[in-house]
Amino acid sequence: MDMLHIRGLHKRFGDKEVLKGLNLSVPEHSVFGFIGKNGAGKTTTMKAVLGLLRTDDGEIMVGGEKVVYGQTSSNRFIGYLPDVPEFYPFMTAPEYLRFCGEITGGKRSENEKRSKELLELVGLGDETHRIRGFSRGMKQRLGIAQALLNRPRLLICDEPTSALDPVGRKEILDILLAVREQTTVLFSTHILSDVERICTDVAFLNDGVVSIQGKLSDVKSIYRSDEYLLEVERKEDIQGLMRAFRFMRQRADYVLAFHEKDHALFDVLRYVTEGRVSLSKLERVEPTLESLFMEVVEK
Amino acid sequence: MKSLLAFMKKEWMEQLRSGRLVLLGILFALFGIMNPAIAKLTPWLLERMADTLEGSGLALTGISVSALDSWMQFFKNIPMALTIFLLLESRIFTREYQSGTLVLALTKGLERYKVVISKTLLLVLLWSAGYGLCFGITYGYNAYFWGNAAAQNLLHALLCWWLFGVWTIALTALFSAGAQSNTGVLAGTGSVVLASYLIGMFPGAKEYMPTLLMDGNSLIYGSSDVQAYTLAMIITAVLCMLCFAASIPIFNKKQL
Numbered sequence: 425m426d427m428l429h430i431r432g433l434h435k436r437f438g439d440k441e442v443l444k445g446l447n448l449s450v451p452e453h454s455v456f457g458f459i460g461k462n463g464a465g466k467t468t469t470m471k472a473v474l475g476l477l478r479t480d481d482g483e484i485m486v487g488g489e490k491v492v493y494g495q496t497s498s499n500r501f502i503g504y505l506p507d508v509p510e511f512y513p514f515m516t517a518p519e520y521l522r523f524c525g526e527i528t529g530g531k532r533s534e535n536e537k538r539s540k541e542l543l544e545l546v547g548l549g550d551e552t553h554r555i556r557g558f559s560r561g562m563k564q565r566l567g568i569a570q571a572l573l574n575r576p577r578l579l580i581c582d583e584p585t586s587a588l589d590p591v592g593r594k595e596i597l598d599i600l601l602a603v604r605e606q607t608t609v610l611f612s613t614h615i616l617s618d619v620e621r622i623c624t625d626v627a628f629l630n631d632g633v634v635s636i637q638g639k640l641s642d643v644k645s646i647y648r649s650d651e652y653l654l655e656v657e658r659k660e661d662i663q664g665l666m667r668a669f670r671f672m673r674q675r676a677d678y679v680l681a682f683h684e685k686d687h688a689l690f691d692v693l694r695y696v697t698e699g700r701v702s703l704s705k706l707e708r709v710e711p712t713l714e715s716l717f718m719e720v721v722e723k
Numbered sequence: 724m725k726s727l728l729a730f731m732k733k734e735w736m737e738q739l740r741s742g743r744l745v746l747l748g749i750l751f752a753l754f755g756i757m758n759p760a761i762a763k764l765t766p767w768l769l770e771r772m773a774d775t776l777e778g779s780g781l782a783l784t785g786i787s788v789s790a791l792d793s794w795m796q797f798f799k800n801i802p803m804a805l806t807i808f809l810l811l812e813s814r815i816f817t818r819e820y821q822s823g824t825l826v827l828a829l830t831k832g833l834e835r836y837k838v839v840i841s842k843t844l845l846l847v848l849l850w851s852a853g854y855g856l857c858f859g860i861t862y863g864y865n866a867y868f869w870g871n872a873a874a875q876n877l878l879h880a881l882l883c884w885w886l887f888g889v890w891t892i893a894l895t896a897l898f899s900a901g902a903q904s905n906t907g908v909l910a911g912t913g914s915v916v917l918a919s920y921l922i923g924m925f926p927g928a929k930e931y932m933p934t935l936l937m938d939g940n941s942l943i944y945g946s947s948d949v950q951a952y953t954l955a956m957i958i959t960a961v962l963c964m965l966c967f968a969a970s971i972p973i974f975n976k977k978q979l
């Protein structure tokens with residue numbers, strides 16, 4: 425079953441159409457990377473899912489329940505970390521989590537225990553100051569803690585790692601990975617290495633629609649490039665190869681690159697065996713999310 | 724119910740920790756002390772000025788003050804106290820819109836109407852407590868200096884003014900649900916009160932207007948009787964309910 429399902433979502437701000445019929449389905453227990461450049465509409469989509477934004481057309485279902493603007497009942501499944509989380513500055517971190525716990529209901533002792541655990545988890549266990557003095561990274565950490573407080577079935581994080589130092593980023597990614605057992609995680613980002621590190625599924629948002637979506641491995645194999653790298657042992661062979669295959673490009677002293685569409689791999693291999701060229705390496709270039717992203721954005 | 728209490732607790736904590744509660748306490752206490760003090764000091768002040776006044780041909784004889792003078796000061800000064808109160812508290816909604824702090828509470832499943840109820844109720848409570856403090860102090864001093872017997876219909880006059888304050892709070896809540904900024908809230912509330920006042924200047928219209936309730940002096944001096952205020956009280960109470968009832972659906976549709 426899909427934890428989140430969006431069909432034909434439209435949203436315009438004035439004369440600017442940001443979402444033009446966006447479709448998205450987030451399967452249960454996935455870690456879903458929602459990728460798009462600045463201003464693509466990631467935050468807009470997430471706010472619509474939370475019922476915080478009036479949409480122009482389309483349907484959003486969370487856990488089988490329809491999202492209605494201004495109503496908050498479908499939010500009981502969701503934990504949300506906004507891109508810039510804002511807390512009541514006059515409270516301390518434990519006070520804020522207590523406030524959240526009282527809003528969502530549940531037993532007080534259970535909430536106290538859970539918030540203590542979570543503050544420990546996000547590295548705010550010893551913080552006794554008021555939120556007024558928190559740095560952006562600290563607020564983001566508290567944001568993760570509050571999002572996880574009511575054990576949500578869907579955790580929505582808007583660029584959760586953007587304000588964090590490298591260590592903090594790794595910690596938060598590990599947390600997201602760890603909660604996958606209990607929840608579905610949807611997070612937006614433009615840090616592609618984060619996606620490669622923890623995501624099971626991805627969707628690229630471009631020009632108001634989701635242009636690619638699916639399992640990370642599937643997406644990668646569909647868009648597998650046909651580029652090969654060839655590394656020879658003797659420098660002299662480079663000249664010969666480049667003469668024989670016009671579209672081969674030299675990448676380094678001993679390395680050549682070619683596309684399968686220009687030169688069939690078997691032709692190259694025949695030349696290699698017949699010419700007794702000694703190879704040290706032949707490899708197919710794996711697509712990176714970067715190359716995919718560029719391809720999607722430029723298309 | 725639990726989430727409503729949680730949100731009210733948060734509102735209370737905010738009032739307390741931002742120092743606004745103390746400020747309001749001082750404000751209303753000062754106003755409470757000021758009324759009898761001015762009444763008490765008037766003869767003395769006038770006596771000190773008597774020499775200069777005599778020079779200009781005015782003669783002062785036998786000035787005496789009573790609790791009535793103090794109560795007159797009360798009804799003259801309480802509009803100022805209410806205005807300061809509203810200025811201090813008018814950002815109670817818009818502050819959260821601007822900082823975005825409501826987003827997390829709402830995405831946790833807090834129903835929007837509970838936000839409106841909490842904030843409105845807290846304002847009414849603060850107003851009631853502040854107003855109570857102010858007249859309590861005035862009442863105490865008056866009783867000590869002169870006795871309060873001279874003031875007629877006192878409780879009724881106090882009740883009228885309290886209700887007027889509640890009405891301005893209901894307006895504040897209504898305009899806060901609609902407007903995005905503090906300016907909108909103050910402008911909206913201010914213009915409705917002003918409109919009520921201006922319409923009340925037409926003959927025959929005054930007794931229907933909430934602003935009639937501000938005229939506590941006519942009651943305590945006995946120049947108007949209690950019945951003359953009944954209609955305005957009912958209308959004001961109904962308006963309060965309407966404002967409150969309207970602010971909830973408006974707030975539900977608000978883009979945060």
Ligand SMILES: Nc1ncnc2c1ncn2[C@@H]1O[C@H](COP(=O)(O)OP(=O)(O)OP(=O)(O)O)[C@@H](O)[C@H]1O
Pocket residue numbers: 437438442460461462463464465466467468469507614
């Ligand atoms: N309230 C608003 N009024 C007008 N335009 C808006 C509003 N909110 C968003 N937009 C526009 O919608 C577009 C998408 O914004 P959105 O914040 O969803 O982008 P994003 O993908 O989250 O970008 P980023 O990666 O920078 O966070 C932007 O071009 C922005 O100008």
Ligand SMILES: [Mg+2]
Pocket residue numbers: 466467468507582
């Ligand atoms: Mg964004």
